[in-house]
Amino acid sequence: MTQPVLESSHPSAETGGGVRSVKSAERTIAVLEYLSSAPRACSPRELTTALGLPRASGYALLTTLVSTGWVEIDGAGGYRIGIRALRAGASYVERDDVVQRAQPVMNELNDQLGETVHLARLDGAEIVYLATNISRHSLTVVSRPGRRLPSWATGLGKAILAGHPWEEVDALLPETLEARTVHTFTDRAALRAELEETRRRGHAIDDQESTIGLRCFAVALDFAAPPNEALSCSVPMVRLDPDREEAIVSALLRARARIIR
Structure with missing residues (x-):
């Protein structure tokens, strides 16, 4: 029986195991990892430049992450890791x-x-x-x-x-x-x-x-x-x-x- 292949409307690359990686998922993970290690809140320009993201799609991704609670905006308009990430991390440790x-x-x-x-x-x-x-x-x-x-x-x-x-x-x-x-x-x-x-x-x-x-x-x-x-x-x-x-x-x-x- 063949293994399922992940498909996406976004460009994707084939991994070593033959399963295609989803570009939007890779970008989401990259943003969350960058913000989790950043010492302070980051501007959209800083994020897109550091991660090599197109500005329009990078901003759209940030908007989605903010609306779902994975990223927050501080009082100065900077982006930082959100409370949903804390819940996921706590769940990992608890289990x-x-x-x-x-x-x-x-x-x-x-x-x-x-x-x-x-x-x-x-x-x-x-x-x-x-x-x-x-x-x-x-x-x-x-x-x-x-x-x-x-x-x-x-x-x-x-x-x-x-x-x-x-x-x-x-x-x-x-x-x-x-x-x-x-x-x-x-x-x-x-x-x-x-x-x-x-x-x-x-x-x-x-x-x-x-x-x-x-x-x-x-x-x-x-x-x-x-x-x-x-x-x-x-x-x-x-x-x-x-x-x-x-x-x-x-x-x-x-x-x-x-x-x-």
Whole structure:
């Protein structure tokens, strides 16, 4: 029996699997992804220029997305991601098996350590935060669920990448490893050595590589081989000493064993 073929009045391209992609759907996804990662609201011209969309069809697409709640217009006339996208993202997290298994353990770990605990998943060359338990201290840095960061610049990402063969990691990463801070690994040879050390040590350390003044300890959740998720604890360096670091790593390892089991 032949597979159904998606047809559209818009131009379409054939994918590697032989199913034709729908141009209007591709453009819709591109707009939503661009707005979800934009630090501020965007003008129609900015959107159409960045995505290479024809101005008329780009504006028509934005009008449709606004009318359905996927995109909103702010007081200055800029476009930003809408509340329907929040509902879709929340639904994804609520139904995710890994999140459901990890969340009770994360709650206990957060109570025990008093520090911010994160759960993240590898998506391409980035990690996506799935769940966060915020520190009880006033001095803290939080990455909300849905936020994306370069895998090579985070403890979470390095914990996951260390479980993959280097050839896969090398092919996955972009040609240029952009720095988030002066401590980020931007040299491939140095990153490879760091991942080998992470594998030997059994946990990853983000030593101000993503945020100055913050150290993060992370362990991969090896539900499968290679792993795709990781658990971490982020702590401002002013609250760290060798004994504290050892206690955090030990707690993370125990938490991983409980989640996997």
